[in-house]
Structures are given as structure tokens and as C-alpha cells.
Amino acid sequence: MTELALELRDVRKSFGRSEIIRGANLQVPKGERFAIIGPNGAGKSTLFNLISGRFPLTSGDVLLNGESTLGLRPFEINRRGLSRSFQITNIFHRLSVYENLRCAVLWSLGYKYSFWHRLGGLKDAAERAEAVLEQIGLKRRRDVSAGLLTYAEQRALEIGITIAGGADVILLDEPTAGMSRSESDAAVELIRKVTVGKTLLMVEHDMSVVFGLADKIAVVVYGEVIACDTPTNIRANQKVQEAYLGGHAPVEA
Numbered sequence: 316m317t318e319l320a321l322e323l324r325d326v327r328k329s330f331g332r333s334e335i336i337r338g339a340n341l342q343v344p345k346g347e348r349f350a351i352i353g354p355n356g357a358g359k360s361t362l363f364n365l366i367s368g369r370f371p372l373t374s375g376d377v378l379l380n381g382e383s384t385l386g387l388r389p390f391e392i393n394r395r396g397l398s399r400s401f402q403i404t405n406i407f408h409r410l411s412v413y414e415n416l417r418c419a420v421l422w423s424l425g426y427k428y429s430f431w432h433r434l435g436g437l438k439d440a441a442e443r444a445e446a447v448l449e450q451i452g453l454k455r456r457r458d459v460s461a462g463l464l465t466y467a468e469q470r471a472l473e474i475g476i477t478i479a480g481g482a483d484v485i486l487l488d489e490p491t492a493g494m495s496r497s498e499s500d501a502a503v504e505l506i507r508k509v510t511v512g513k514t515l516l517m518v519e520h521d522m523s524v525v526f527g528l529a530d531k532i533a534v535v536v537y538g539e540v541i542a543c544d545t546p547t548n549i550r551a552n553q554k555v556q557e558a559y560l561g562g563h564a565p566v567e568a
């Protein structure tokens with residue numbers, strides 16, 4: 316049987332009287348790259364917030380590596396091996412690129428920022444931060460304040476921060492939003508490289524990124540996963556074509 320990294324079982328979420336997530340089910344096998352697509356307001360970011368523990372579920376269950384995460388706080392879910400990035404960049408602008416990464420490593424190890432100064436010599440964290448720096452291609456920019464990086468570099472750093480703790484399950488929220496075609500092609504390569512052997516779940520609107528990167532695509536419409544399949548099958552799926560008004564299935568640019 317396939318081992319699942321992540322499983323959503325009849326997940327529901329209401330805000331006040333509106334039910335936004337309406338019985339979502341999803342199975343993400345270990346080591347696969349999944350894209351979540353769907354119209355604006357379908358509930359994709361809300362699903363991410365439920366999976367990462369930012370919002371409590373109204374009902375249903377989320378399993379990470381076979382274990383329920385119900386009632387766990389975001390940092391506890393993070394310590395169990397799930398790390399997420401945000402649509403809005405989540406970096407410390409006044410710290411250098413390297414310091415941002417070291418901070419992310421230390422945080423994942425359970426250290427609070429207030430202990431920072433006493434941990435400067437922690438060899439493992441420093442080595443890990445250097446390795447991630449290399450992986451994301453920002454070695455040249457090591458000592459630059461993160462706030463001075465270009466937008467694309469900041470998004471790469473953000474991916475570095477997300478993977479720095481060594482989580483096996485990575486959630487990326489619109490990793491190429493606001494990028495030019497060439498920047499987004501480079502981001503796809505970076506994401507592919509840093510997620511080798513890991514499980515990836517990403518929300519993405521850019522169909523060339525989705526079709527270029529995803530093993531499977533989950534389509535969310537009105538808070539339900541209406542289809543989850545390979546890119547080829549999703550393109551041919553009648554229900555998906557109908558959900559994308561006008562009867563056109565999502566296609567690459």
C-alpha cells in the first residue's frame with residue numbers, strides 16, 4: 316500500500332455561518348509533488364491554513380505521516396515534519412540572507428529568537444544554513460540584507476527558509492506569484508531541486524508552473540476537491556472543464 320504523507324478526511328471549515336471547506340478529501344503519497352488549483356475564493360489558502368494548523372477544523376481530520384494533527388499548534392505540526400511558505404514573503408528584511416536561514420534552522424530545532432546571541436557558534440545550524448544557501452543559489456548574496464534582494468531572490472530565500480528545517484512535507488503558497496516568465500522558470504527548477512525526495516503541496520495559479528512541476532493536480536471548487544489526477548487526466552476531465560467556466564480545462568501558457 317502507498318504510504319501517505321498527508322491525508323485530508325472529510326475536512327470542513329466554517330467562518331460564522333458560511334461553510335468554506337465542504338468535505339474535502341485528499342490523499343498525498345510520500346515523495347509526490349501535488350498542485351492545488353481552482354478558481355479564486357475556492358478555498359485553497361484556507362486548506363493550507365487548516366493543514367498547517369493556523370485554523371482549527373470545524374470537523375474532519377488531517378493526518379500527517381499517518382497521524383492526526385487535530386489540536387496541534389502550527390509549530391507542533393512543523394516539528395512533525397511539515398513546513399509552509401506564505402503568499403506574502405516571510406523574511407526578516409534587516410537580517411542578512413545567511414542569518415535568515417540560520418534563524419529558520421534554529422527555529423526548527425526549537426530555539427527561540429531570544430536565544431539567538433548565545434547560539435552563534437552552533438555548528439550544525441550554521442552548516443545547515445550554508446548548505447541551504449548553496450542549494451537556493453544565493454551564496455553570492457550571503458551577507459546582503461534580505462530587504463535588499465530582488466523580488467525573485469526574496470522568493471528563493473523564502474523557499475530556503477521553508478526547507479531549512481529539513482521538513483519532509485513542504486507547502487508552498489503561490490511560489491511564483493508576481494514573477495516574470497524567466498523568473499518563474501528558474502523558480503520551478505529551484506523547487507524541483509529542493510523537493511527531491513520530499514512531498515510537495517503547492518497552491519499555484521500559473522498553469523505552466525503547475526503542469527511543469529506537478530505529478531498530480533487536485534482541483535478545488537467551492538471547498539471540495541472535485542478531481543485529483545495526473546496532469547494529462549485533469550486536462551481531459553469533464554468536471555474540471557465545467558468548473559472552469561466556458562468549458563475550457565486549465566492549460567499551460
Ligand SMILES: Nc1ncnc2c1ncn2[C@@H]1O[C@H](COP(=O)(O)OP(=O)(O)OP(=O)(O)O)[C@@H](O)[C@H]1O
Nearest residue numbers: 330331335353354355356357358359360361362518
Ligand atoms: N479568516 C476568514 N474569515 C472569514 N472568511 C474567510 C477567512 N479566510 C478566508 N475566508 C473566505 O473563504 C473563502 C475562500 O478563501 P481562500 O483565500 O481560501 O480562497 P483561495 O482559493 O485561496 O482564493 P485565491 O485563489 O483568490 O487566493 C473566501 O470567500 C474568503 O473570503
